[in-house]
Amino acid sequence: MDPDLIERYLQEHLTTIEAVDRAAGAVGVSRSTMYRLKANPRHIELGQLMELTRAIGMPIDETFSWLPNDFLAEERHRLGHEAQAAEASGLRMTVTPFFTVHAELPSVIDLTAVEQYEAGEWLAKRAQYHAERAKRRSLYESGRYESREIINGNLYRSVFFARKSRYAAMSEELKAQQVEALVQSLHLPHVSRRVYLGYDLPIVTWYSVNVAMLRVGEFSVQVSGPRLTKALKDVFNDYFARAELKGKRDVEAFLRDPTFT
16 A cells, blocks of 8 residues: 555544544553554555554555455465465465464374364364365465465474474373374475574465465454555565574474474
8 A cells, every 4th residue: 555645544534632542552562652653654564554554444455355354264365375375376374373284193183173163163163174174284385376385483493393282182192193294294395494593473364366465463364456465475575584593404304303404
């Protein structure tokens, strides 16, 4: 979106302290910071821009939508984009908090679902979810689209590998099986996977079919159109270039034991 249009909209709509406070609360900044952003919207981060559109109805000149907060619907949504990328022999670039879900074992999915979703809803949708994930996995392994991935190394090490949070009930044996599946997928010829060890990694996915997705809190945002998708593509490429572990040998060593990194 044009920064001049954003500035004009903010100047017209943030005319009271109450309106400024509402906008500040939406993007998680102080009142004084919101006044600075109002004066110079070029400093507004993309995630903050998304929150502003939701809080104060700021229009965007490209397609923008909040995806339903429904795990099965989002799974189908991502499958659709990956299928489109595959048809075009295209590219998907994604940041993964722990590791690529395409290599996630069904038993690990079941184990973590207990921690993430309401039990009744999960049981009702479990079979459908596994079916959709199997389609995504098959498409991924076929190599019909190129996949570039960034693993959040800190979360992989402190949550998955340490068996914390959603992985607390996972046995060491199951963890070893999951690690082996990740290593096998790493060596697929169409997969480029790196590890970023910083703490500022945004969860973004970009598809070569002119669609991108950004995780904002507990929700996912989808954007389409050249400006916003290019912005998210540039974000991914910047972190991909800055990732500390790039070679497959180094990434495999990290996956097997991240505690020495």
